[in-house]
Amino acid sequence: QDFGIAGKKMDVCSEEEQTEDYLFKIVLIGDSAVGKSNLLARFARDEFYSNSKSTIGVEFQTQKIDINGKEIKAQIWDTAGQERFRAVTSAYYRGAVGALLVYDISRRLTFENVGRWLNELHTHSDMNVVTILVGNKTDLKDAREVTTVEGKALAETQGLFFIETSALDSSNVSAAFRTVVEEIYHILSRKVM
Ligand code: GDP
Ligand code: MG
Numbered sequence: 245q246d247f248g249i250a251g252k253k254m255d256v257c258s259e260e261e262q263t264e265d266y267l268f269k270i271v272l273i274g275d276s277a278v279g280k281s282n283l284l285a286r287f288a289r290d291e292f293y294s295n296s297k298s299t300i301g302v303e304f305q306t307q308k309i310d311i312n313g314k315e316i317k318a319q320i321w322d323t324a325g326q327e328r329f330r331a332v333t334s335a336y337y338r339g340a341v342g343a344l345l346v347y348d349i350s351r352r353l354t355f356e357n358v359g360r361w362l363n364e365l366h367t368h369s370d371m372n373v374v375t376i377l378v379g380n381k382t383d384l385k386d387a388r389e390v391t392t393v394e395g396k397a398l399a400e401t402q403g404l405f406f407i408e409t410s411a412l413d414s415s416n417v418s419a420a421f422r423t424v425v426e427e428i429y430h431i432l433s434r435k436v437m
Pocket of ligand 2: 282
């Protein structure tokens with residue numbers, strides 16, 4: 245299987261032989277304003293924006309992640325607001341091996357749209373993309389409209405990982421990204437052995 249990213253074929257070889265770095269393309273998807281850009285800002289730069297300016301301009305950020313002593317580069321793509329116009333292009337999905345599908349636990353509609361995002365992901369990607377369902381904004385306890393149980397149940401039905409996060413108070417943010425990267429790494433290792 246070709247895990248090539250942006251036209252560049254990745255070197256997959258046994259542990260002793262590995263000289264090339266692992267580079268995984270990971271996409272952030274989900275409705276507008278669920279916190280995609282802020283999850284990335286928190287993870288990559290430990291920053292948070294109370295307005296939506298975090299969305300502007302960022303195409304992707306490369307973040308180094310250590311898994312079992314191996315350095316993995318996660319190239320994390322942000323929609324840069326394209327989703328507002330339902331215009332996330334196929335180029336956005338091309339070569340992605342991981343996805344964070346984000347909804348806002350305080351806005352039920354964003355949870356109801358998860359199926360739509362899954363369809364879009366499956367339409368545009370030609371392999372099994374490791375996907376985690378992310379219920380963001382857990383800090384908004386009083387405004388919660390989607391229970392943890394509901395989120396978990398949907399993830400199980402769809403065969404996704406599941407986590408709840410807050411980009412505001414940082415909870416579980418790195419765990420969300422790491423879960424995806426670790427799983428991709430494990431799938432690759434199994435293929436190589
Ligand atoms: P995007 O459109 O999915 O990229 O969402 P943004 O990252 O731009 O966030 C949309 C709005 O939600 C902004 O006002 C953020 O400050 C806010 N936001 C993002 N994450 C959280 C969070 O975890 N908790 C709270 N309370 N607000 C958040
Ligand atoms: Mg954004």
